[in-house]
Amino acid sequence: MTSHDTDGKALSAEDEVVRITQDLIGIDTSNYGDGSGPGERKAAEYVMGELTEVGLDPVLLESEPGRASVIVRIEGEDSDRGALAVHGHLDVVPANAEDWQVDPFGAEIKDGCVWGRGAVDMKDMDAMILSCVREMSRTGRKPARDLVVGFLADEEAGGVKGSHWLVDNHPELFEGVTEAISEVGGYSVTFDGKAGQQRAYLLQTAEKGIAWLRLHAHGRAGHGSVPNDDNAVVRLARAIARIDAHEWPREYIASVRQLLDGLSELTGSPYSDDDLGPILAKLGGARGFVEGTLRDTSNFTMLDAGYKHNVIPQTASASLDCRYLPGHEDDLMNVIRELAGEHVEVEVLHHDIALEAPFDAPLVEKMKRALLSQDPQAAILPYCLSGGTDNKALKKLGINGYGFAPLQLPADLDFAPMFHGIDERVPVESLKFGARVLGEFLHDC
Numbered sequence: 533m534t535s536h537d538t539d540g541k542a543l544s545a546e547d548e549v550v551r552i553t554q555d556l557i558g559i560d561t562s563n564y565g566d567g568s569g570p571g572e573r574k575a576a577e578y579v580m581g582e583l584t585e586v587g588l589d590p591v592l593l594e595s596e597p598g599r600a601s602v603i604v605r606i607e608g609e610d611s612d613r614g615a616l617a618v619h620g621h622l623d624v625v626p627a628n629a630e631d632w633q634v635d636p637f638g639a640e641i642k643d644g645c646v647w648g649r650g651a652v653d654m655k656d657m658d659a660m661i662l663s664c665v666r667e668m669s670r671t672g673r674k675p676a677r678d679l680v681v682g683f684l685a686d687e688e689a690g691g692v693k694g695s696h697w698l699v700d701n702h703p704e705l706f707e708g709v710t711e712a713i714s715e716v717g718g719y720s721v722t723f724d725g726k727a728g729q730q731r732a733y734l735l736q737t738a739e740k741g742i743a744w745l746r747l748h749a750h751g752r753a754g755h756g757s758v759p760n761d762d763n764a765v766v767r768l769a770r771a772i773a774r775i776d777a778h779e780w781p782r783e784y785i786a787s788v789r790q791l792l793d794g795l796s797e798l799t800g801s802p803y804s805d806d807d808l809g810p811i812l813a814k815l816g817g818a819r820g821f822v823e824g825t826l827r828d829t830s831n832f833t834m835l836d837a838g839y840k841h842n843v844i845p846q847t848a849s850a851s852l853d854c855r856y857l858p859g860h861e862d863d864l865m866n867v868i869r870e871l872a873g874e875h876v877e878v879e880v881l882h883h884d885i886a887l888e889a890p891f892d893a894p895l896v897e898k899m900k901r902a903l904l905s906q907d908p909q910a911a912i913l914p915y916c917l918s919g920g921t922d923n924k925a926l927k928k929l930g931i932n933g934y935g936f937a938p939l940q941l942p943a944d945l946d947f948a949p950m951f952h953g954i955d956e957r958v959p960v961e962s963l964k965f966g967a968r969v970l971g972e973f974l975h976d977c
Contacts, residue, residue, distance in 0.1 A: 542671065543670070544667055545660070545664045545968070545970070546964045548666065548667075548967075549659050549660055549663040549963045549967040550646060552582065552658075552662050553646050553655055553658075553963055554639035554641075556578070556655040557637060557655050558648075559574050559575045559637075561622050562624055562626040562649070563625065563626075564626055565688070571597075571598030571685070572598070572623055572686075575622040576592050576600035576622060576683065579602045579658075579662065580592055586665075586666045587669055591603050591604070593702065595693040595697040599693040599694070600685055601622075601682065601684045601685045601694055601695075601698060603680065603681070604665075604680075604681050606665065606681060607678055608674050608675045609676055610676065611678050613678075614708060615680055615708045615710065616677055616680070616711050617680045618680070618714075619661075620654050620657045620658040620714060621684045621686070621687030621688070621695075621715075622685060623686055623687060624649045624688065625649070631954045632955055633647075645960065646957060646960060647955065647957040650956070651956045652947065652956055653716075653950075653952065654714075657714075657937035658683060660937065660967050660970045661683075662683075664974055668974070675975060676974070676977045678708065679977075682695075682698075684698070684922055690742065690882045690884060691922050691924070695924075696925045699928050703929060706931065709931050712923055712926050713934050713936040714923055714933060714935060714936075714937070715937050716736050716917050716937065717935025718734070718736075718903065718936040718938035719938070719941055720910070720940050721814075722816075723795075723799060724814070726800045729943065731907065731910045732912065733913070733938070734818065735896060735899055735900075735913070735914050735934065735935065736935025737916070737935075738917065739887045739918075740829075740855040740917065740919070740920065741855065741861055741883070741924075742853075742920045742924075743868075743882075744852075744881045744883070745851070745868065745879065745881065746851055747850045747877070748848075748876065749767040749771060749847065749849070749875060749877075751763050751845075751848075752764075753844055753845060753846040754843075762875075764845055764846055764875075765838065765845065767875045768849070771850075771873055772850055774873070775830055775832075775868065776830075778871055780827040780829065780830070783826075783857060784805065785888065785916060786891075787825075787888065787891065788822070788825050788826065791916075795811050799811070801814070817945075817948040818948040820918075825917070828854070828855065829854065829855045830852055830854045830864075830868065831853050832851065832852055832853075833851045834850065836850070855919070857886060858887070858888045860886070861883070884924045887923060889933065896914075896934070898976050898977055899912075899973060901972075901973075902938070902969045902972040903938060903969055905969070906965060906972070937966065938966045939966050940962055940965040941959065941962055942959060
């Protein structure tokens with residue numbers, strides 16, 4: 533490992549970001565959500581090596597053996613200002629190699645892209661952060677204010693063993709931090725604008741809350757040949773049908789409204805609240821992310837009932853993934869319990885808050901400035917994330933979080949569906965663009 537290229541010239545973030553992305557993808561950090569995965573320790577040790585190699589003094593902390601996070605504080609030009617947290621997660625969702633064109637942990641470069649699990653969620657951003665921090669340390673150029681840089685465990689299972697554990701057990705690590713940036717924002721979409729092809733970057737200013745629920749239906753066990761009016765499987769099926777048929781009402785929170793209005797202005801296409809189809813079609817693959825933020829959602833993901841074909845079980849269970857808009861948590865839970873019915877218990881396995889941060893903020897203006905320094909003709913719009921990030925944990929400390937992992941993407945790349953998808957990949961040139969933009973932002977933040 534070296535800080536210089538073969539000509540003796542100091543390496544820049546742009547020079548290193550692809551290598552680091554490949555290195556991180558090559559370390560399997562699959563998070564199965566049940567503690568059975570390899571954990572993040574090996575990736576955390578890699579990050580420690582990259583940071584200490586350039587003279588930084590990071591700390592590695594484990595919530596339990598193998599579940600490792602890395603934190604390093606970097607002094608800025610103005611330490612009297614509130615510090616900025618810049619964080620990513622080291623874990624990834626599992627990948628079934630048989631479904632992929634390439635080895636999901638091979639980090640192969642193919643068709644101008646780095647392929648592999650984590651290429652977009654979110655070892656690409658981890659690599660951007662790491663490469664920018666290494667460049668700053670090598671050159672001695674300080675960021676505008678103090679940074680708390682984190683590479684965290686367990687985000688893909690709610691951050692219980694990562695961000696939440698750190699906030700609950702080591703809040704001193706985030707002393708003085710007022711704002712944060714992390715994943716799923718700052719990527720580009722391209723559409724037909726008023727004057728031809730228009731590129732816009734979506735900055736994530738809000739995210740829905742999470743309620744991971746388990747429904748348990750109770751009934752009377754019995755022989756499969758005997759009629760049974762208290763069948764737990766049937767009671768669960770009816771609850772599932774009622775919840776699935778429920779039409780959650782639409783509500784346009786500020787970030788969603790600003791996005792729709794901005795798209796309408798850029799495209800010259802009016803829209804109505806009752807018919808968003810034409811305006812959402814402009815977003816291409818990102819449409820699904822936005823559609824998920826128009827209302828609360830509830831999706832069944834797993835079922836478990838019975839142990840033998842001719843035995844009626846006394847319990848049956850189903851897993852339900854609910855996401856709710858800011859301010860909707862109590863209403864959503866009340867509706868789910870009512871629809872589940874009297875014979876179905878609703879257990880909360882994990883819940884986390886919804887977030888909303890202002891688009892009209894000095895930090896956002898600096899994100900815009902960094903993007904426009906590399907893409908001057910672009911538009912920049914806010915949006916709400918239908919999923920969740922580790923910014924939820926930091927909010928417990930009063931820290932406002934944004935999604936800013938800048939990527940300029942080819943117009944024909946269906947990017948958003950690659951989050952947790954098959955054949956996940958990120959263009960090499962997008963990584964280099966992101967390293968340049970993030971570097972500009974950190975020097976200005």
